[in-house]
Amino acid sequence: MYQKLVKIFKRFFTDAQIYKYGFNWSPMYRRSTGKVIQVSEKLHYVKIKIPISFKNRNYVGSIFGGSLFSATDPIYMIQLINILGDDYVVWDKAATINYRRPAKEDVFAEFIFTEDEIEKIKSDVGSLNEIDIIKTLNIVTKQGIVISELEKKLYIAYKAYYKEKRKKTQNK
DSSP: OHHHHHHHHTTTSOHHHHHHHHHHHOHHHHTTTOEEEEEOTTSSEEEEEEOOOTTTBOTTSSBOHHHHHHHHTTHHHHHHHHHHOTTEEEEEEEEEEEEOSOOOSOEEEEEEOOHHHHHHHHHHHHHHSEEEEEEEEEEEETTOOEEEEEEEEEEEEEHHHHHHHHHHHHOO
16 A cells, blocks of 8 residues: 555655655654654655653653664665665564663664665675674664664565565465
8 A cells, every 4th residue: 555655745745745744644663652853855864753652751751662673673674665765675583682771761763875875785785695684773863872782673575586485384
């Protein structure tokens, strides 16, 4: 459903606008209490804010760890799907979050892919058909104090290779 809407919206809006407002209006993302506040034109940079509110405050008054995790969970995968295009498959494979201190105020996270990273991903997938990459980021306060550290493992493959691989495993 979301992919069909994106194709329609591409006639009227930039990729960055669709990414930002698509997330912010999506019921699945709104429940995380996260908000996409900045997206670069080529989608290589995304910044989110997780405001503290009655919706995500836990028993001791800090942001519930599940809100911190869920607000960051889909960003890298969907960011990379949009950067790489239709010839690639991208899946979240694993994630780890380490909580360093309670989030008692609004917090932020920045998701960054450099041009060199994208070229390396394309090159590696070009020679291996599929790869795993690990991306890390910090969730921080406005002052830059690290609240938690996140590590995401992403699977990337050529779509044709992935479909063929799935056929083989389903026929066993």
